[in-house]
Amino acid sequence: MVTANLVKELREKTGAGMMDCKKVLTETDGDMEKAAELLRERGITKAAKKSSRIAAEGIVTAYVSDDKKVGAVVEVNAETDFVAKNEEFKIFANNIAKQVAKNNPADVESLLAEKYIEDSSKTVSEVLTDKIATIGENMSIRRFVRFTSNGMVEKYIHGEGKIGVLVSLEGGDETVAKDVCMQIAAARPEFLDRTAVPAERVNKEMEILKVQAMNEGKPAEIAEKMVQGRIGKFYGEICLVDQEYVKDPSIKVSDLLSSKGAKVLEFARIEKGEGLEKKEENFAEEVAKQING
Numbered sequence: 429m430v431t432a433n434l435v436k437e438l439r440e441k442t443g444a445g446m447m448d449c450k451k452v453l454t455e456t457d458g459d460m461e462k463a464a465e466l467l468r469e470r471g472i473t474k475a476a477k478k479s480s481r482i483a484a485e486g487i488v489t490a491y492v493s494d495d496k497k498v499g500a501v502v503e504v505n506a507e508t509d510f511v512a513k514n515e516e517f518k519i520f521a522n523n524i525a526k527q528v529a530k531n532n533p534a535d536v537e538s539l540l541a542e543k544y545i546e547d548s549s550k551t552v553s554e555v556l557t558d559k560i561a562t563i564g565e566n567m568s569i570r571r572f573v574r575f576t577s578n579g580m581v582e583k584y585i586h587g588e589g590k591i592g593v594l595v596s597l598e599g600g601d602e603t604v605a606k607d608v609c610m611q612i613a614a615a616r617p618e619f620l621d622r623t624a625v626p627a628e629r630v631n632k633e634m635e636i637l638k639v640q641a642m643n644e645g646k647p648a649e650i651a652e653k654m655v656q657g658r659i660g661k662f663y664g665e666i667c668l669v670d671q672e673y674v675k676d677p678s679i680k681v682s683d684l685l686s687s688k689g690a691k692v693l694e695f696a697r698i699e700k701g702e703g704l705e706k707k708e709e710n711f712a713e714e715v716a717k718q719i720n721g
Contacts, residue, residue, distance in 0.1 A: 430454050442467050465632075469639040485509045486570075487518060487589035488698050491525035492581050496602075499581035500528035501592040502572040503698050507565040512589065517567070520559055521589075527552070528572045536569055573696035584609030592698045600690025608690075610674070611681055612697050617668035620692060625667065633662050668692060 430453045438449040438460060444467050456462040486505035493499065504521040506512050523546050524539070533539040540553040547555065552569075560567050575581050579598030582605035585591070593609040611617075619625050637658050641651035663670045669682040669692070676684075685691060 430458055434458055434460070438463055438467075465636060468636050469643065485512050486567075486700055487512050487521050488585065488592035488700050489518070489521045489525050489589055490583035490585060490592050490594055491522065491529045492583045492594075493529060496580045496582070497578075498529050498574070498576045499583055499594050499596075500525050500572055500574040501583065501594040501696055501698055502528055503570045503592070503700060504567065505570050505701070506563075506567045511563055511565045511567075514563060516559070517563060518589075520555070524552070524569060525572070528574050532574060536571065539569065539572070571698065573698065575694060575696070577693060579693065580605055582606060582609055584613055586610075586613045590700050593695065595695045596693040598691050598693060600685070600688045604684065604688040604690050607675065607684065608668075608681070608692060608695075611671065612668065612695055614674050615668075615671050616697065617671055617695075618666040619668070620695065621667050621669045622663050625663070630659070630662075634659060637662075668695065 430450060434453055435446060435449045438444070438453060439446055441460075442449070442464055448467065449463070452463040452466040453460075456466065485508050486503060488501065488503045490501040491499060502521065502525045504517075504524060506517060511517055523544070527533075527542065527545040528539065530545065531539075531542060533542060540551065540556070542552050544550050544552050544555045550558075556567060556569065573594055575594055575596040577596040577598070579596065580600070580602070582595050582597070582602065584593045584595075584606060586593075591613045593612045595605060595609050595612065597605055597608070634655050637655045638651050641654040641658075642648065646654060660670075664672065664680075669680065669685065671681050673679050673681050673684050
């Protein structure tokens with residue numbers, strides 16, 4: 429059965445219209461993945477992306493050691509944007525990033541059990557509870573990423589904590605490291621290079637591209653050739669080194685790195701509230717009315 433919530437979820441995931449979502453869900457017996465693929469094959473949506481309707485407030489912040497050998501990026505959430513701008517909240521988030529870099533906790537649960545870096549008489553969990561009581565809003569440490577490098581770790585924070593990027597490189601200098609960080613913030617790569625993309629993801633993309641070509645009226649053999657041409661664009665969207673360099677689209681990021689004698693080892697991009705769903709009052713009811721109407 430195709431429910432209003434299923435239609436809502438597919439709409440948020442793909443950006444497709446409500447009735448288009450209902451139609452493909454009906455055709456696929458409510459299979460979300462198959463429905464998203466059908467939308468793409470029919471050209472209704474270009475990609476099955478996660479919802480951009482981000483609601484969670486808070487801040488993403490980062491810390492890198494003076495010698496550039498270790499760094500961390502962390503997301504700390506709050507209920508409102510007002511609290512996210514609170515100086516006490518920002519100091520706490522910055523201290524958490526520093527603690528993650530220095531102590532290397534296994535996960536958030538381990539981090540919460542540690543002694544707080546600025547007050548060893550309390551655990552991070554206890555300090556967090558105190559902040560909730562004094563600031564008056566629920567808060568949580570959602571996630572973090574930590575890198576160490578024999579080369580260099582660099583960070584970049586965009587939009588007063590909306591996006592945080594952490595990069596580990598060998599070779600190059602701080603300038604190219606910052607440029608790569610800004611590239612990642614702006615262009616949202618999912619993988620470092622083509623070798624990092626799962627074969628299943630590539631095969632699925634090629635299947636979709638072939639169906640798209642055949643839906644355009646192309647014979648199967650021509651469609652195959654078109655797929656080979658279009659798969660490069662796919663890599664150019666999701667792989668960092670294959671992306672057009674945002675400061676100079678005439679070159680790729682791989683060209684920039686090569687010219688500076690640099691190599692990206694790993695990267696992380698955290699966007700505030702990413703994957704957390706905004707509360708939409710009566711939205712499911714709105715969808716239900718349109719479906720039943």
